[in-house]
Amino acid sequence: MAQLLGPAEIRGLAAELDVQPTKKLGQNFVHDPNTVRRIVELSGVGAEDTVLEVGPGLGSLTLGLLASGAHVVAVEIDPVLATRLPVTVRERAPEAAARLTVLERDALRLAPGELPAPPTTLVANLPYNIAVPVVLHLLAELPSLSRALVMVQTEVADRMAAGPGSRIYGVPSVKLAWYGKARKVAPVPRAVFWPVPNVDSALVSFERAARPDTAADRAAVFAVVDAAFAQRRKTLRAALASWAGSAERAGAVLQAAGVDPRARGEQITVADFARIAERQRSNA
Known part of the structure; x- marks a missing residue:
């Protein structure tokens, strides 16, 4: 059984790696095991899934996803974090290490041919400044993704899930609707992150559906x-x-x-x- 990361473990790993979370990369690490378990449960992933995780950071959510029995492909842009993640998994969930693939990549440039298998589900704590572009890029490039559960800034979650007639309905709402249905699921307290962000967060679920019946691309x-x-x-x-x-x-x-x-x-x-x-x- 995977040993999930708590506040002490998160701070210890950060100190070991000399990691200073940066706003540029949107690094706010989840340090609450109960939040991780809830995200995994809401995602509905299991042994039959190949999960794409963007921005795994120090591995909190990665360990939770592996505990579900799923295969996980973790895409991490930070070379220090990408190198350490397999070590963390071997230390805390050795039985799951073979089900983890780590790619040191920019998710906005990820192509299908770089993945070991077609992913079925996207589950991620996404950097707020690139959340919508990342989701739209992955849905376009990876038709195997049938569903997603992403943690984003609350205002972004509202825009992603908004419907016509809403004041916040806009470009993200419509473009996501091209691929399927987005829904705001639950708030996420600031206190579960380190460092504590100055914005509120929420979970958004997505289910792919048939695109509109049109000859236009x-x-x-x-x-x-x-x-x-x-x-x-x-x-x-x-x-x-x-x-x-x-x-x-x-x-x-x-x-x-x-x-x-x-x-x-x-x-x-x-x-x-x-x-x-x-x-x-x-x-x-």
């Missing part, structure tokens, strides 16, 4: 999304003027797609954005 749909929210206070007719070539052209495309030109981006669904992209493509 992802890049085309995302271009419409970016344009619509670049000037979110404007109507879609005005916001999409540059994208379409003119306000008149944008209005015609929106009407052809069955979307009110007076609507704003935060009022429409990912399926609506897909229809807009498809109509522009068919009339180009």
Whole structure:
């Protein structure tokens, strides 16, 4: 049975490695075993899963995931932490060491060919400044990922899970909806981290679903999304003027797609954005 890391072990490892957690890398290490167990339980992973963990840090969550019986592929950008993680696992969960693969990589540049097996689940305590780009990149590059549970800043969690009509519905909400359904699951107390962050955190779950039924590709749909929210206070007719070539052209495309030109981006669904992209493509 894996021996999970507590506050004393986390601080001891950090001292041994001379690790000073940095804001640049978003390093706030979880030191509460009960929080780790809860994350693993909520993720639903088991022996049949290959889990992709981004930013394993000192290994708190890694040990919990291995205790579930899953295979874990841990992607760590910090070479010192990447080198130490297999040692920590051998020391605290020797029976699970063979189920761990550590890749010293930038998750934003991770490609399928670098992984030993197609991962089924993403579970991670993500650096707040790159959380959404990382999730979107991995969902695009790794179609085998059918679900995810990520810990992010609360405000980011709210935006990821927001639906049309919400004040915080925006680019992250729509682009995640292209791949499936995101849902805010639970708050995470600041006190479970070292160092204690100055922001609140929350868990977001994700389930992949069929993409919208459209002939437009992802890049085309995302271009419409970016344009619509670049000037979110404007109507879609005005916001999409540059994208379409003119306000008149944008209005015609929106009407052809069955979307009110007076609507704003935060009022429409990912399926609506897909229809807009498809109509522009068919009339180009």
